[in-house]
Amino acid sequence: MRPLVIGNPIVRFSGVTRAYGSRVALDDVHLEIQRGELAFLVGPSGAGKTTILKLINREIKPSRGEVMVDGIPAHQLKASRVAELRRRVGVVFQDYKLLPRLTALENVAFALQVADLRISDEEAKDRSLDALEAVGLHDRGAALPHQLSGGQQQRVAIARAVVAKPPLLIADEPTGNLDQETAWEIMDLFSDIAAWGTAVLVATHNVEIVTRLQRRVLTLVHGRLVRDQPAGEIGRMAWLASS
Protein backbone atom coordinates (compact mmCIF):
# COMPACT_ATOMS: atom_id res chain seq x y z
CA MET A 1 0.00 0.00 0.00
CA ARG A 2 1.03 3.63 -0.58
CA PRO A 3 2.24 5.42 2.49
CA LEU A 4 -0.13 8.05 3.85
CA VAL A 5 0.86 11.61 2.90
CA ILE A 6 1.38 13.47 6.15
CA GLY A 7 1.62 17.25 5.93
CA ASN A 8 -0.27 20.48 6.40
CA PRO A 9 -3.57 19.78 4.60
CA ILE A 10 -5.26 22.49 2.57
CA VAL A 11 -8.69 21.18 3.69
CA ARG A 12 -9.52 19.37 6.90
CA PHE A 13 -12.99 18.21 7.97
CA SER A 14 -13.23 17.01 11.57
CA GLY A 15 -16.51 15.33 12.53
CA VAL A 16 -18.53 17.57 10.21
CA THR A 17 -22.30 17.24 10.24
CA ARG A 18 -24.62 19.45 8.27
CA ALA A 19 -28.39 19.26 8.49
CA TYR A 20 -31.06 21.14 6.54
CA GLY A 21 -33.91 21.13 8.99
CA SER A 22 -34.49 17.52 9.91
CA ARG A 23 -32.64 16.18 6.83
CA VAL A 24 -28.99 15.32 7.48
CA ALA A 25 -26.98 16.14 4.34
CA LEU A 26 -23.59 15.30 5.81
CA ASP A 27 -23.00 13.02 8.75
CA ASP A 28 -19.82 13.06 10.84
CA VAL A 29 -17.38 13.44 7.95
CA HIS A 30 -13.62 13.37 8.54
CA LEU A 31 -11.34 14.07 5.60
CA GLU A 32 -8.16 15.82 4.58
CA ILE A 33 -7.06 17.13 1.18
CA GLN A 34 -3.36 17.71 0.72
CA ARG A 35 -1.75 20.56 -1.21
CA GLY A 36 -1.28 19.74 -4.88
CA GLU A 37 -3.63 16.77 -4.67
CA LEU A 38 -6.35 16.04 -7.25
CA ALA A 39 -9.27 14.24 -5.64
CA PHE A 40 -12.77 13.30 -6.76
CA LEU A 41 -15.95 13.40 -4.75
CA VAL A 42 -18.40 10.83 -6.05
CA GLY A 43 -21.76 9.53 -4.98
CA PRO A 44 -25.40 9.53 -6.00
CA SER A 45 -27.45 12.73 -6.16
CA GLY A 46 -28.16 14.07 -2.69
CA ALA A 47 -25.19 12.23 -1.20
CA GLY A 48 -23.64 15.46 0.09
CA LYS A 49 -21.00 16.30 -2.56
CA THR A 50 -22.17 19.87 -3.14
CA THR A 51 -22.62 20.34 0.61
CA ILE A 52 -18.93 19.55 1.11
CA LEU A 53 -17.95 22.09 -1.54
CA LYS A 54 -20.25 24.71 -0.01
CA LEU A 55 -18.77 24.10 3.41
CA ILE A 56 -15.25 24.55 2.03
CA ASN A 57 -16.23 27.81 0.38
CA ARG A 58 -18.14 28.92 3.48
CA GLU A 59 -21.40 29.30 1.61
CA ILE A 60 -22.87 27.40 4.54
CA LYS A 61 -21.68 26.57 8.05
CA PRO A 62 -21.60 23.08 9.52
CA SER A 63 -24.20 22.14 12.12
CA ARG A 64 -21.40 20.40 14.03
CA GLY A 65 -17.67 19.85 13.58
CA GLU A 66 -14.74 21.85 12.20
CA VAL A 67 -13.84 22.87 8.66
CA MET A 68 -10.32 24.23 8.18
CA VAL A 69 -9.36 25.68 4.79
CA ASP A 70 -5.74 26.73 4.33
CA GLY A 71 -5.53 27.23 8.08
CA ILE A 72 -8.73 29.34 8.26
CA PRO A 73 -11.51 27.98 10.50
CA ALA A 74 -14.39 28.22 7.99
CA HIS A 75 -16.86 26.81 10.52
CA GLN A 76 -16.64 29.87 12.72
CA LEU A 77 -15.78 32.50 10.14
CA LYS A 78 -17.84 35.70 10.36
CA ALA A 79 -19.66 36.84 7.21
CA SER A 80 -17.48 39.95 7.09
CA ARG A 81 -14.34 37.79 6.72
CA VAL A 82 -15.62 35.23 4.23
CA ALA A 83 -13.98 37.08 1.31
CA GLU A 84 -10.59 36.40 2.90
CA LEU A 85 -11.23 32.66 2.66
CA ARG A 86 -12.72 32.78 -0.81
CA ARG A 87 -9.66 34.46 -2.24
CA ARG A 88 -7.87 31.18 -1.42
CA VAL A 89 -10.44 29.00 -3.15
CA GLY A 90 -11.10 28.96 -6.90
CA VAL A 91 -14.56 27.73 -7.90
CA VAL A 92 -15.77 26.09 -11.13
CA PHE A 93 -19.44 25.37 -11.80
CA GLN A 94 -21.31 23.08 -14.15
CA ASP A 95 -22.99 26.09 -15.83
CA TYR A 96 -19.73 28.12 -16.08
CA LYS A 97 -21.32 31.29 -14.65
CA LEU A 98 -19.61 33.67 -17.05
CA LEU A 99 -20.91 37.22 -17.33
CA PRO A 100 -22.54 37.41 -20.78
CA ARG A 101 -21.73 41.06 -21.43
CA LEU A 102 -18.02 40.64 -20.79
CA THR A 103 -15.45 39.05 -23.09
CA ALA A 104 -13.46 36.01 -22.00
CA LEU A 105 -10.55 38.24 -21.04
CA GLU A 106 -12.81 40.67 -19.16
CA ASN A 107 -14.48 37.81 -17.29
CA VAL A 108 -11.10 36.66 -15.99
CA ALA A 109 -9.84 40.19 -15.27
CA PHE A 110 -13.09 41.08 -13.50
CA ALA A 111 -12.58 38.28 -10.98
CA LEU A 112 -9.05 39.45 -10.37
CA GLN A 113 -9.84 43.12 -9.88
CA VAL A 114 -13.01 42.93 -7.80
CA ALA A 115 -11.18 40.69 -5.34
CA ASP A 116 -8.20 43.03 -5.20
CA LEU A 117 -8.67 46.67 -6.18
CA ARG A 118 -4.91 47.25 -6.13
CA ILE A 119 -4.52 45.36 -9.41
CA SER A 120 -4.13 47.74 -12.34
CA ASP A 121 -5.76 47.22 -15.73
CA GLU A 122 -2.42 46.34 -17.32
CA GLU A 123 -1.56 43.78 -14.66
CA ALA A 124 -5.07 42.31 -14.78
CA LYS A 125 -4.86 42.03 -18.55
CA ASP A 126 -1.40 40.40 -18.47
CA ARG A 127 -2.37 37.90 -15.81
CA SER A 128 -5.68 37.11 -17.47
CA LEU A 129 -3.96 36.50 -20.81
CA ASP A 130 -1.50 34.18 -19.04
CA ALA A 131 -4.40 32.28 -17.47
CA LEU A 132 -6.24 32.03 -20.80
CA GLU A 133 -3.07 30.83 -22.47
CA ALA A 134 -2.67 28.19 -19.77
CA VAL A 135 -6.12 26.83 -20.60
CA GLY A 136 -5.45 27.01 -24.34
CA LEU A 137 -7.58 30.05 -25.15
CA HIS A 138 -5.02 32.78 -25.64
CA ASP A 139 -6.54 33.64 -29.05
CA ARG A 140 -10.15 33.82 -27.80
CA GLY A 141 -9.78 36.58 -25.22
CA ALA A 142 -11.96 39.00 -27.18
CA ALA A 143 -14.80 36.51 -27.63
CA LEU A 144 -18.05 36.88 -25.73
CA PRO A 145 -19.28 33.77 -23.88
CA HIS A 146 -22.02 33.06 -26.43
CA GLN A 147 -19.37 32.95 -29.15
CA LEU A 148 -17.56 30.11 -27.36
CA SER A 149 -18.36 26.39 -27.19
CA GLY A 150 -19.30 24.79 -23.87
CA GLY A 151 -15.80 23.41 -23.42
CA GLN A 152 -14.25 26.77 -24.17
CA GLN A 153 -16.59 28.50 -21.73
CA GLN A 154 -15.60 26.01 -19.05
CA ARG A 155 -11.92 26.72 -19.82
CA VAL A 156 -12.56 30.44 -19.34
CA ALA A 157 -14.26 29.62 -16.04
CA ILE A 158 -11.21 27.59 -15.01
CA ALA A 159 -8.89 30.44 -16.04
CA ARG A 160 -11.00 32.78 -13.91
CA ALA A 161 -10.82 30.36 -10.96
CA VAL A 162 -7.02 30.02 -11.07
CA VAL A 163 -5.95 33.49 -12.22
CA ALA A 164 -5.39 34.64 -8.64
CA LYS A 165 -3.32 31.47 -8.01
CA PRO A 166 -5.42 30.07 -5.15
CA PRO A 167 -4.01 27.09 -3.25
CA LEU A 168 -7.32 25.22 -3.71
CA LEU A 169 -9.71 24.73 -6.63
CA ILE A 170 -13.14 23.20 -6.16
CA ALA A 171 -15.35 22.14 -9.06
CA ASP A 172 -18.99 21.11 -8.90
CA GLU A 173 -19.86 18.76 -11.80
CA PRO A 174 -17.55 20.68 -14.18
CA THR A 175 -18.12 18.21 -17.02
CA GLY A 176 -21.85 17.82 -16.52
CA ASN A 177 -22.71 19.86 -19.64
CA LEU A 178 -19.85 18.61 -21.80
CA ASP A 179 -19.29 15.68 -24.16
CA GLN A 180 -16.86 12.96 -23.14
CA GLU A 181 -13.96 14.23 -25.24
CA THR A 182 -14.24 17.77 -23.89
CA ALA A 183 -14.66 16.38 -20.39
CA TRP A 184 -11.29 14.65 -20.76
CA GLU A 185 -9.68 17.91 -21.84
CA ILE A 186 -11.07 19.62 -18.77
CA MET A 187 -9.81 16.81 -16.54
CA ASP A 188 -6.35 17.11 -18.13
CA LEU A 189 -6.42 20.76 -17.20
CA PHE A 190 -7.26 19.89 -13.60
CA SER A 191 -4.37 17.40 -13.55
CA ASP A 192 -2.00 20.11 -14.80
CA ILE A 193 -3.27 22.57 -12.22
CA ALA A 194 -2.73 20.02 -9.44
CA ALA A 195 0.75 19.27 -10.79
CA TRP A 196 1.63 22.95 -10.25
CA GLY A 197 0.71 22.74 -6.57
CA THR A 198 -2.96 23.73 -6.40
CA ALA A 199 -5.16 21.17 -4.69
CA VAL A 200 -8.19 20.29 -6.84
CA LEU A 201 -11.38 18.76 -5.49
CA VAL A 202 -13.91 17.75 -8.16
CA ALA A 203 -17.47 16.62 -7.45
CA THR A 204 -18.61 14.48 -10.36
CA HIS A 205 -20.90 11.75 -11.64
CA ASN A 206 -18.54 10.84 -14.47
CA VAL A 207 -17.52 7.31 -13.48
CA GLU A 208 -15.41 6.66 -16.57
CA ILE A 209 -13.15 9.63 -15.95
CA VAL A 210 -12.82 8.86 -12.26
CA THR A 211 -11.94 5.24 -12.97
CA ARG A 212 -9.41 5.95 -15.69
CA LEU A 213 -7.66 8.89 -14.06
CA GLN A 214 -6.50 6.77 -11.10
CA ARG A 215 -6.71 9.64 -8.63
CA ARG A 216 -7.97 9.71 -5.06
CA VAL A 217 -11.73 9.11 -4.83
CA LEU A 218 -13.95 10.04 -1.89
CA THR A 219 -17.29 8.24 -2.02
CA LEU A 220 -20.31 9.70 -0.28
CA VAL A 221 -23.58 7.87 0.33
CA HIS A 222 -26.46 9.46 2.28
CA GLY A 223 -24.13 12.08 3.71
CA ARG A 224 -21.57 9.60 4.99
CA LEU A 225 -18.05 9.24 3.64
CA VAL A 226 -18.16 5.50 3.00
CA ARG A 227 -14.93 5.07 1.06
CA ASP A 228 -11.63 6.95 0.63
CA GLN A 229 -9.61 5.31 -2.12
CA PRO A 230 -6.06 6.62 -2.55
CA ALA A 231 -4.72 7.56 -6.00
CA GLY A 232 -3.76 4.65 -8.24
CA GLU A 233 -6.00 2.23 -6.41
CA ILE A 234 -9.18 2.60 -8.38
CA GLY A 235 -10.83 -0.38 -10.02
CA ARG A 236 -12.57 -3.59 -9.23
CA MET A 237 -10.04 -4.49 -6.53
CA ALA A 238 -9.95 -1.00 -5.08
CA TRP A 239 -11.88 -2.02 -2.01
CA LEU A 240 -8.65 -3.72 -0.85
CA ALA A 241 -7.14 -0.27 -0.29
CA SER A 242 -10.23 1.51 0.99
CA SER A 243 -10.31 3.00 4.46
Next chain:
Amino acid sequence: MAGVVLKGRFPRRRLIRIVAANLARYLFGSAARNWARNLGGTTPALGSMTLLLLMTGLVGIAGFALYNLEQYEAGQASLLHVYLRDDAAYQDVDSLWDRLANDPRVANVTFTTKSEALARAQQIPGLPELAGATGSNPFPASLNVQVKSIDAMGAIDAMVRYDLAVDPVNPTSYDPGAYQRIQQVIFGSAVAGLIFLGLLGFVAVTVTANSIKSAIHSRRDEITIMQLVGAPRWMVRGPFVVEGAITGALAGVVAGLVTFGLTAGAISAGSSGFMQFAPGVTVTVVAIAAAGVLLAGVLLGSGSSLISLRRHMES
Protein backbone atom coordinates in the same frame (compact mmCIF):
# COMPACT_ATOMS: atom_id res chain seq x y z
CA MET B 1 31.19 66.04 -10.89
CA ALA B 2 27.59 66.93 -11.25
CA GLY B 3 25.16 64.61 -9.52
CA VAL B 4 22.36 62.82 -11.34
CA VAL B 5 18.86 63.65 -10.20
CA LEU B 6 16.69 60.56 -10.08
CA LYS B 7 12.94 61.01 -10.23
CA GLY B 8 10.99 59.00 -7.69
CA ARG B 9 8.22 56.79 -9.07
CA PHE B 10 5.74 57.54 -6.29
CA PRO B 11 4.44 53.95 -6.05
CA ARG B 12 1.91 54.92 -3.39
CA ARG B 13 0.43 57.60 -5.59
CA ARG B 14 0.18 55.09 -8.44
CA LEU B 15 -1.53 52.60 -6.13
CA ILE B 16 -4.04 55.23 -5.04
CA ARG B 17 -4.73 56.02 -8.69
CA ILE B 18 -5.28 52.35 -9.50
CA VAL B 19 -7.62 51.81 -6.52
CA ALA B 20 -9.53 54.99 -7.38
CA ALA B 21 -9.90 53.91 -11.02
CA ASN B 22 -11.14 50.45 -10.00
CA LEU B 23 -13.55 51.95 -7.48
CA ALA B 24 -14.86 54.36 -10.09
CA ARG B 25 -15.41 51.50 -12.52
CA TYR B 26 -16.71 48.71 -10.32
CA LEU B 27 -18.53 50.73 -7.66
CA PHE B 28 -19.79 53.97 -9.17
CA GLY B 29 -19.66 53.15 -12.88
CA SER B 30 -21.34 49.82 -12.37
CA ALA B 31 -24.00 51.44 -10.17
CA ALA B 32 -24.69 54.19 -12.72
CA ARG B 33 -24.92 51.70 -15.61
CA ASN B 34 -27.28 49.45 -13.72
CA TRP B 35 -29.36 52.38 -12.55
CA ALA B 36 -29.82 53.48 -16.16
CA ARG B 37 -30.56 49.89 -17.25
CA ASN B 38 -33.16 49.43 -14.47
CA LEU B 39 -34.77 52.82 -14.96
CA GLY B 40 -38.14 51.23 -15.73
CA GLY B 41 -38.14 49.42 -12.40
CA THR B 42 -36.79 52.44 -10.55
CA THR B 43 -39.39 54.94 -11.78
CA PRO B 44 -42.05 54.12 -9.12
CA ALA B 45 -39.40 54.46 -6.42
CA LEU B 46 -38.24 57.73 -7.92
CA GLY B 47 -41.82 59.04 -8.03
CA SER B 48 -42.76 58.08 -4.50
CA MET B 49 -39.48 59.33 -3.11
CA THR B 50 -39.83 62.67 -4.92
CA LEU B 51 -43.34 63.07 -3.52
CA LEU B 52 -42.15 62.18 -0.02
CA LEU B 53 -39.23 64.59 -0.18
CA LEU B 54 -41.37 67.38 -1.61
CA MET B 55 -43.91 66.92 1.18
CA THR B 56 -41.08 66.74 3.71
CA GLY B 57 -39.66 70.00 2.42
CA LEU B 58 -42.99 71.80 2.48
CA VAL B 59 -44.07 70.33 5.81
CA GLY B 60 -40.61 71.16 7.21
CA ILE B 61 -40.95 74.80 6.17
CA ALA B 62 -44.52 74.91 7.52
CA GLY B 63 -43.27 73.36 10.76
CA PHE B 64 -40.54 75.97 11.03
CA ALA B 65 -43.09 78.71 10.49
CA LEU B 66 -45.42 77.16 13.08
CA TYR B 67 -42.56 76.93 15.55
CA ASN B 68 -41.79 80.62 15.07
CA LEU B 69 -45.46 81.41 15.39
CA GLU B 70 -45.66 79.41 18.60
CA GLN B 71 -42.62 81.23 19.99
CA TYR B 72 -44.22 84.53 19.08
CA GLU B 73 -47.50 83.53 20.64
CA ALA B 74 -45.74 82.35 23.79
CA GLY B 75 -44.19 85.80 24.07
CA GLN B 76 -47.52 87.42 23.30
CA ALA B 77 -49.34 85.25 25.82
CA SER B 78 -47.40 86.75 28.71
CA LEU B 79 -47.84 90.24 27.29
CA LEU B 80 -51.02 91.88 28.52
CA HIS B 81 -52.32 94.93 26.68
CA VAL B 82 -54.33 97.14 29.02
CA TYR B 83 -56.46 99.37 26.79
CA LEU B 84 -56.97 102.88 28.09
CA ARG B 85 -60.05 105.04 27.78
CA ASP B 86 -59.64 107.83 25.25
CA ASP B 87 -60.70 110.31 27.94
CA ALA B 88 -58.60 108.85 30.78
CA ALA B 89 -56.89 111.38 33.03
CA TYR B 90 -53.12 111.46 33.00
CA GLN B 91 -52.86 110.99 36.74
CA ASP B 92 -55.08 107.89 36.58
CA VAL B 93 -52.89 106.44 33.85
CA ASP B 94 -49.73 107.29 35.83
CA SER B 95 -51.18 105.77 38.97
CA LEU B 96 -52.06 102.57 37.14
CA TRP B 97 -48.64 102.45 35.41
CA ASP B 98 -46.87 102.86 38.83
CA ARG B 99 -48.98 100.17 40.41
CA LEU B 100 -48.18 97.75 37.62
CA ALA B 101 -44.48 98.62 37.46
CA ASN B 102 -44.14 98.03 41.22
CA ASP B 103 -45.95 94.70 41.15
CA PRO B 104 -43.46 91.86 41.73
CA ARG B 105 -45.27 89.67 39.14
CA VAL B 106 -44.62 92.20 36.37
CA ALA B 107 -41.35 92.33 34.41
CA ASN B 108 -41.87 95.71 32.73
CA VAL B 109 -44.50 98.13 31.48
CA THR B 110 -44.40 100.20 28.32
CA PHE B 111 -46.84 102.73 26.89
CA THR B 112 -48.27 102.73 23.37
CA THR B 113 -49.97 105.88 22.15
CA LYS B 114 -53.04 105.83 19.91
CA SER B 115 -50.97 106.85 16.85
CA GLU B 116 -48.42 104.10 17.56
CA ALA B 117 -51.27 101.61 17.86
CA LEU B 118 -52.61 102.78 14.50
CA ALA B 119 -49.19 102.55 12.85
CA ARG B 120 -48.78 99.00 14.17
CA ALA B 121 -52.26 98.03 13.01
CA GLN B 122 -51.53 99.29 9.52
CA GLN B 123 -48.87 96.58 9.14
CA ILE B 124 -51.45 93.86 9.74
CA PRO B 125 -53.28 92.68 6.57
CA GLY B 126 -56.90 93.89 6.44
CA LEU B 127 -56.66 96.41 9.28
CA PRO B 128 -55.52 99.47 7.24
CA GLU B 129 -58.83 99.38 5.35
CA LEU B 130 -60.70 99.22 8.65
CA ALA B 131 -58.74 102.19 10.02
CA GLY B 132 -59.35 104.15 6.83
CA ALA B 133 -63.08 103.36 6.77
CA THR B 134 -63.86 104.97 10.12
CA GLY B 135 -62.20 108.31 9.28
CA SER B 136 -60.73 108.51 12.79
CA ASN B 137 -58.24 106.42 14.76
CA PRO B 138 -60.20 103.59 16.41
CA PHE B 139 -57.17 102.06 18.16
CA PRO B 140 -56.79 102.89 21.86
CA ALA B 141 -53.63 103.82 23.71
CA SER B 142 -52.44 100.99 25.94
CA LEU B 143 -50.13 99.95 28.70
CA ASN B 144 -48.21 96.87 27.61
CA VAL B 145 -47.53 94.74 30.65
CA GLN B 146 -44.93 91.99 30.35
CA VAL B 147 -45.93 89.47 33.03
CA LYS B 148 -43.18 87.21 34.41
CA SER B 149 -45.28 84.05 34.52
CA ILE B 150 -48.16 83.20 32.23
CA ASP B 151 -50.00 81.85 35.32
CA ALA B 152 -50.19 85.38 36.80
CA MET B 153 -51.97 86.79 33.77
CA GLY B 154 -55.45 86.19 35.23
CA ALA B 155 -54.67 87.95 38.48
CA ILE B 156 -53.11 90.99 36.76
CA ASP B 157 -56.12 91.19 34.44
CA ALA B 158 -58.49 91.10 37.41
CA MET B 159 -56.45 93.83 39.13
CA VAL B 160 -56.62 96.33 36.25
CA ARG B 161 -59.91 95.46 34.54
CA TYR B 162 -62.07 97.92 36.58
CA ASP B 163 -59.52 100.68 36.97
CA LEU B 164 -60.66 104.23 36.17
CA ALA B 165 -58.13 104.63 33.38
CA VAL B 166 -59.11 101.41 31.64
CA ASP B 167 -61.60 101.10 28.77
CA PRO B 168 -64.68 99.44 30.35
CA VAL B 169 -65.87 97.88 27.04
CA ASN B 170 -62.62 96.27 25.93
CA PRO B 171 -60.39 96.47 29.04
CA THR B 172 -57.50 94.08 28.22
CA SER B 173 -56.18 91.59 25.63
CA TYR B 174 -56.45 88.75 28.14
CA ASP B 175 -57.98 85.56 26.65
CA PRO B 176 -57.53 82.69 29.07
CA GLY B 177 -57.80 79.89 26.44
CA ALA B 178 -56.13 81.52 23.42
CA TYR B 179 -52.56 80.35 24.00
CA GLN B 180 -53.65 76.83 24.91
CA ARG B 181 -55.82 76.66 21.78
CA ILE B 182 -52.91 77.75 19.59
CA GLN B 183 -50.66 75.17 21.25
CA GLN B 184 -53.27 72.49 20.66
CA VAL B 185 -53.63 73.43 16.99
CA ILE B 186 -49.86 73.45 16.48
CA PHE B 187 -49.42 70.14 18.30
CA GLY B 188 -52.25 68.57 16.30
CA SER B 189 -50.79 69.87 13.03
CA ALA B 190 -47.35 68.53 13.94
CA VAL B 191 -48.71 65.08 14.82
CA ALA B 192 -50.81 64.93 11.66
CA GLY B 193 -47.82 66.05 9.57
CA LEU B 194 -45.54 63.47 11.16
CA ILE B 195 -48.06 60.65 10.67
CA PHE B 196 -48.54 61.67 7.04
CA LEU B 197 -44.78 61.83 6.44
CA GLY B 198 -44.30 58.54 8.27
CA LEU B 199 -46.81 56.81 5.99
CA LEU B 200 -45.31 58.40 2.90
CA GLY B 201 -41.82 57.44 4.14
CA PHE B 202 -42.90 53.84 4.64
CA VAL B 203 -44.27 53.71 1.10
CA ALA B 204 -41.12 55.31 -0.37
CA VAL B 205 -38.76 53.01 1.53
CA THR B 206 -40.80 49.93 0.60
CA VAL B 207 -40.97 50.86 -3.09
CA THR B 208 -37.25 51.72 -3.22
CA ALA B 209 -36.28 48.55 -1.36
CA ASN B 210 -38.35 46.56 -3.84
CA SER B 211 -36.67 48.19 -6.82
CA ILE B 212 -33.27 47.32 -5.29
CA LYS B 213 -34.56 43.78 -4.72
CA SER B 214 -35.32 43.45 -8.42
CA ALA B 215 -31.89 44.97 -9.23
CA ILE B 216 -30.28 42.32 -6.99
CA HIS B 217 -32.30 39.65 -8.76
CA SER B 218 -31.30 40.85 -12.24
CA ARG B 219 -27.62 40.84 -11.27
CA ARG B 220 -27.68 37.57 -9.36
CA ASP B 221 -24.94 35.94 -11.47
CA GLU B 222 -22.62 38.90 -11.16
CA ILE B 223 -23.17 39.00 -7.40
CA THR B 224 -22.53 35.26 -7.10
CA ILE B 225 -19.30 35.56 -9.06
CA MET B 226 -18.13 38.56 -7.04
CA GLN B 227 -18.88 36.73 -3.81
CA LEU B 228 -17.16 33.53 -4.94
CA VAL B 229 -13.98 35.19 -6.15
CA GLY B 230 -13.60 36.87 -2.77
CA ALA B 231 -14.72 40.42 -3.46
CA PRO B 232 -15.10 42.22 -0.14
CA ARG B 233 -18.66 42.51 1.14
CA TRP B 234 -18.75 46.29 0.74
CA MET B 235 -17.62 45.87 -2.86
CA VAL B 236 -20.51 43.51 -3.60
CA ARG B 237 -23.10 45.64 -1.81
CA GLY B 238 -21.64 49.05 -2.63
CA PRO B 239 -23.04 49.42 -6.16
CA PHE B 240 -26.59 48.82 -4.87
CA VAL B 241 -26.17 51.44 -2.16
CA VAL B 242 -24.84 53.87 -4.77
CA GLU B 243 -27.76 52.94 -7.02
CA GLY B 244 -30.20 53.78 -4.21
CA ALA B 245 -28.32 56.98 -3.49
CA ILE B 246 -28.59 58.01 -7.17
CA THR B 247 -32.36 57.47 -7.04
CA GLY B 248 -32.57 59.40 -3.76
CA ALA B 249 -30.34 62.21 -5.00
CA LEU B 250 -32.35 62.64 -8.19
CA ALA B 251 -35.61 62.65 -6.22
CA GLY B 252 -33.98 65.09 -3.78
CA VAL B 253 -32.90 67.46 -6.56
CA VAL B 254 -36.39 67.53 -8.09
CA ALA B 255 -38.13 67.89 -4.70
CA GLY B 256 -35.60 70.47 -3.52
CA LEU B 257 -36.03 72.59 -6.65
CA VAL B 258 -39.83 72.43 -6.45
CA THR B 259 -39.77 73.26 -2.72
CA PHE B 260 -37.46 76.19 -3.35
CA GLY B 261 -39.43 77.39 -6.36
CA LEU B 262 -42.82 77.23 -4.66
CA THR B 263 -41.76 78.85 -1.41
CA ALA B 264 -39.46 81.46 -2.90
CA GLY B 265 -42.24 82.29 -5.38
CA ALA B 266 -44.72 82.71 -2.54
CA ILE B 267 -42.29 84.96 -0.65
CA SER B 268 -41.73 87.26 -3.62
CA ALA B 269 -45.43 87.30 -4.57
CA GLY B 270 -46.69 88.59 -1.24
CA SER B 271 -43.88 89.35 1.12
CA SER B 272 -45.78 91.13 3.94
CA GLY B 273 -48.71 88.71 3.95
CA PHE B 274 -46.41 85.70 3.72
CA MET B 275 -44.28 86.88 6.64
CA GLN B 276 -47.45 87.28 8.68
CA PHE B 277 -48.54 83.68 8.13
CA ALA B 278 -45.05 82.12 7.99
CA PRO B 279 -42.79 84.20 10.20
CA GLY B 280 -39.06 83.57 9.84
CA VAL B 281 -39.34 81.83 6.46
CA THR B 282 -36.84 83.67 4.28
CA VAL B 283 -35.16 82.73 0.98
CA THR B 284 -32.10 81.57 2.96
CA VAL B 285 -34.26 79.29 5.11
CA VAL B 286 -35.91 77.89 1.96
CA ALA B 287 -32.49 77.27 0.33
CA ILE B 288 -31.34 75.41 3.47
CA ALA B 289 -34.56 73.36 3.40
CA ALA B 290 -33.96 72.48 -0.27
CA ALA B 291 -30.40 71.37 0.52
CA GLY B 292 -31.78 69.34 3.43
CA VAL B 293 -34.29 67.69 1.08
CA LEU B 294 -31.45 66.71 -1.28
CA LEU B 295 -29.40 65.27 1.59
CA ALA B 296 -32.46 63.44 2.92
CA GLY B 297 -32.98 61.97 -0.55
CA VAL B 298 -29.44 60.58 -0.69
CA LEU B 299 -29.77 59.14 2.84
CA LEU B 300 -33.23 57.72 2.15
CA GLY B 301 -32.13 56.09 -1.10
CA SER B 302 -28.98 54.51 0.27
CA GLY B 303 -30.75 53.55 3.52
CA SER B 304 -33.55 51.81 1.60
CA SER B 305 -30.91 49.93 -0.40
CA LEU B 306 -29.20 48.78 2.76
CA ILE B 307 -32.51 47.52 4.14
CA SER B 308 -33.11 45.60 0.92
CA LEU B 309 -29.57 44.20 0.86
CA ARG B 310 -29.89 42.97 4.43
CA ARG B 311 -33.10 41.16 3.54
CA HIS B 312 -32.36 39.88 0.06
CA MET B 313 -28.64 39.34 -0.31
CA GLU B 314 -26.94 36.33 1.18
CA SER B 315 -23.29 36.35 2.07
